[in-house]
Amino acid sequence: MRITRRKALTGSAAAAATIATGIYKPAIANTDPIQIGYLPAFTGPSSSTGIGIGRGTQLAVDEINAAGGIKGRKIELVMRDTQSEPTKAVNAAVELTRRHKVSAIWGPLNSGETAAAIGNIARENVPMVHPCWVDVLIDVKKYPMAFRNAPSNQQIGGAANHYVVNVLKAKKVAVISDTTGYGTASVDAYVPMLKKLNADVVYSGSVDANNPDLKPELLRMQSGGAEAIMPWSVNAGFLARIINTRAELNWDVPIVGQTTLGSGQTKSLLAKPEYWEKVYPNNFRNVCYDANGKLPPQTAEFVERLKKAKVDYSDTLMWWIACGYDGPRLIVEAMREGGTSAADMTAYLNTKVTAWKGIYGTIAFSAENHNGFLDEGVIMAQANSLKDGAFKLAPGYA
Amino acid sequence: MLVQSIITNGLAVGAVYALIGITYNVMFSASRVFSFTAGSVGMLGGVFGAILIGQMGMPVIVGFLLTLLLGAILGIVIEFVTVRPVLKSLDQHLYVLSTLAAALMIQQLTAIYFSTDAVPFPRVVPIESGFLDQKIWLPILACVGTIVGLEYLFRHTLVGRAFLAISEDNYAARALGLPEQRLRMTSFALAGMIGVLAGFSSGQLMFASLANGPLLNFYGFVPVALGGMGSNRGAVIGGLLLGLFQQTANYFFGGVFSSVAVFVVFIIALLVRPEGLAGAATARRV
Numbered sequence: 006m007r008i009t010r011r012k013a014l015t016g017s018a019a020a021a022a023t024i025a026t027g028i029y030k031p032a033i034a035n036t037d038p039i040q041i042g043y044l045p046a047f048t049g050p051s052s053s054t055g056i057g058i059g060r061g062t063q064l065a066v067d068e069i070n071a072a073g074g075i076k077g078r079k080i081e082l083v084m085r086d087t088q089s090e091p092t093k094a095v096n097a098a099v100e101l102t103r104r105h106k107v108s109a110i111w112g113p114l115n116s117g118e119t120a121a122a123i124g125n126i127a128r129e130n131v132p133m134v135h136p137c138w139v140d141v142l143i144d145v146k147k148y149p150m151a152f153r154n155a156p157s158n159q160q161i162g163g164a165a166n167h168y169v170v171n172v173l174k175a176k177k178v179a180v181i182s183d184t185t186g187y188g189t190a191s192v193d194a195y196v197p198m199l200k201k202l203n204a205d206v207v208y209s210g211s212v213d214a215n216n217p218d219l220k221p222e223l224l225r226m227q228s229g230g231a232e233a234i235m236p237w238s239v240n241a242g243f244l245a246r247i248i249n250t251r252a253e254l255n256w257d258v259p260i261v262g263q264t265t266l267g268s269g270q271t272k273s274l275l276a277k278p279e280y281w282e283k284v285y286p287n288n289f290r291n292v293c294y295d296a297n298g299k300l301p302p303q304t305a306e307f308v309e310r311l312k313k314a315k316v317d318y319s320d321t322l323m324w325w326i327a328c329g330y331d332g333p334r335l336i337v338e339a340m341r342e343g344g345t346s347a348a349d350m351t352a353y354l355n356t357k358v359t360a361w362k363g364i365y366g367t368i369a370f371s372a373e374n375h376n377g378f379l380d381e382g383v384i385m386a387q388a389n390s391l392k393d394g395a396f397k398l399a400p401g402y403a
Numbered sequence: 404m405l406v407q408s409i410i411t412n413g414l415a416v417g418a419v420y421a422l423i424g425i426t427y428n429v430m431f432s433a434s435r436v437f438s439f440t441a442g443s444v445g446m447l448g449g450v451f452g453a454i455l456i457g458q459m460g461m462p463v464i465v466g467f468l469l470t471l472l473l474g475a476i477l478g479i480v481i482e483f484v485t486v487r488p489v490l491k492s493l494d495q496h497l498y499v500l501s502t503l504a505a506a507l508m509i510q511q512l513t514a515i516y517f518s519t520d521a522v523p524f525p526r527v528v529p530i531e532s533g534f535l536d537q538k539i540w541l542p543i544l545a546c547v548g549t550i551v552g553l554e555y556l557f558r559h560t561l562v563g564r565a566f567l568a569i570s571e572d573n574y575a576a577r578a579l580g581l582p583e584q585r586l587r588m589t590s591f592a593l594a595g596m597i598g599v600l601a602g603f604s605s606g607q608l609m610f611a612s613l614a615n616g617p618l619l620n621f622y623g624f625v626p627v628a629l630g631g632m633g634s635n636r637g638a639v640i641g642g643l644l645l646g647l648f649q650q651t652a653n654y655f656f657g658g659v660f661s662s663v664a665v666f667v668v669f670i671i672a673l674l675v676r677p678e679g680l681a682g683a684a685t686a687r688r689v
Contacts (some may be wrong), residue, residue, distance in 0.1 A: 210659070213659075215618050
């Protein structure tokens with residue numbers, strides 16, 4: 006065949022067009038980092054949680070990237086500090102999903118911010134994993150791509166109720182809260198649960214958290230024959246007043262309830278350190294010392310890694326770090342094994358995560374249930390046993 | 404034990420409300436302005452004490468005197484920033500905005516530089532708690548001391564009489580040559596000291612907490628309205644009654660409804676005696 010100049014030009018143009026339009030591509034792997042949105046509160050009133058969770062999150066991402074990332078692609082956390090403000094969390098969520106087009110989101114890390122931002126994230130069809138306890142923040146119909154790697158409030162209350170009724174064998178129980186939304190909702194939810202366990206709720210009420218005198222409330226509990234007090238509040242002052250008043254009444258009834266009962270803030274407000282005896286806050290089995298003072302093997306090994314990476318865990322709580330460590334690892338596993346598209350990640354989490362062993366707890370999702378934390382992971386701990394960010398299991402647990 | 408608890412705690416809390424009520428009154432007497440910073444100043448009394456004594460380790464007496472000094476400075480700043488600029492247009496009630504804005508700023512700055520959580524307040528008197536703990540008798544003592552001191556100031560000193568003259572009729576007082584502006588600043592400094600005294604003396608009862616600001620602003624105003632505006636004796640009686648009633652309502656109605664009960668009684672009292680318990684009815688020309 007004779008090659009004319011016209012044929013040569015046409016062929017060259019066709020070849021150039023083919024290369025330019027991408028029909029022909031050399032086999033070069035994509036090495037761009039995979040972006041994961043991250044919405045902690047590093048400042049503002051919720052920052053202590055954000056800072057603790059943040060330490061675990063950073064360690065997880067450093068380890069993943071040191072091990073080669075996902076098929077050679079590094080993980081890049083696109084972080085926005087929500088400043089403990091729901092409106093800022095919404096703005097940050099919109100920015101991450103629309104402008105940065107992140108593949109998934111870890112957080113927000115507080116319920117108020119998640120409640121504000123979850124709708125925006127769901128509308129953009131971006132998978133999210135959050136650790137917030139408020140029950141309504143998981144709904145497979147409204148938010149089909151939202152997953153929780155922490156317990157719900159139902160599980161938290163359920164574990165405390167189980168401990169009071171079945172372990173401590175208390176049949177007469179007093180339930181008290183502050184007048185915040187969280188407090189009153191907890192009383193409304195947990196009192197019927199206690200009654201289902203055949204407990205006699207001799208006192209239930211909500212009190213202004215700033216009321217300096219709780220003696221009348223505790224006297225009512227005492228006259229009702231309460232064998233355990235269950236306070237539901239995140240206000241350290243309110244909880245400390247309950248503990249102080251119990252001591253002033255020379256009453257040694259156990260106090261069982263919210264994790265803040267075991268916080269350093271609560272301890273600092275006690276009139277005497279020994280008042281912290283027989284106080285049992287919620288905690289998590291995987292990050293608690295057993296009766297011999299030992300952590301579970303995988304948590305002990307995790308602590309060694311924290312030490313090696315020089316992550317300070319003495320001024321925060323181990324469960325915050327563990328929760329922060331598990332969140333991005335769960336997302337990365339879904340990306341690595343399922344795929345980086347939203348549909349692939351969601352399908353993987355819905356069907357393959359059935360007994361995922363995290364440091365914080367074991368996670369099991371299904372298409373119908375995105376509350377992944379298993380009930381047996383939620384336990385009660387001894388408030389006065391805090392050492393290096395972890396507590397001892399409350400008496401009665403094997 | 405229940406009755407004892409209601410009475411002792413009611414009197415202690417009531418004494419704090421009374422001190423905040425007096426703070427409102429002292430500011431009001433010199434300027435005709437209700438400064439809604441009174442509660443925030445009270446809150447800062449606890450915060451200053453917790454920082455100076457609890458965190459910086461100062462001796463109690465030094466920490467206490469420094470707290471009073473800071474309260475006085477704060478009072479002067481409040482007068483200068485929020486009251487003086489709006490005095491010319493009192494009828495427009497701009498002071499409501501300016502003093503509320505100052506209170507908000509105090510709250511925000513405390514949240515940023517101190518804590519949003521309650522912080523422990525140190526033991527002031529190094530004695531073990533006996534029949535009555537110091538967290539109960541300290542605010543009562545502070546209230547008694549304040550009212551006795553103010554009575555002495557107003558009845559037996561020249562400065563006190565000048566204060567009274569200003570509060571009665573500041574135009575006439577100025578015409579007589581009294582330094583109205585300096586007296587107003589002094590009275591705001593005095594009010595600042597009384598406000599921080601309320602927070603300092605109740606630090607063990609209420610902790611050093613940001614949340615005390617709005618609470619004291621609110622409940623501290625009730626004795627002023629109940630007792631009669633400008634009447635310190637009325638504020639003390641109103642404050643103590645409020646404390647006792649609040650603690651009783653807490654027991655019988657529970658925490659959620661006690662505030663409702665307090666305000667129902669407050670409204671009824673004002674309907675029956677609009678001039679307040681210790682106030683005098685004023686005739687109006689028609």
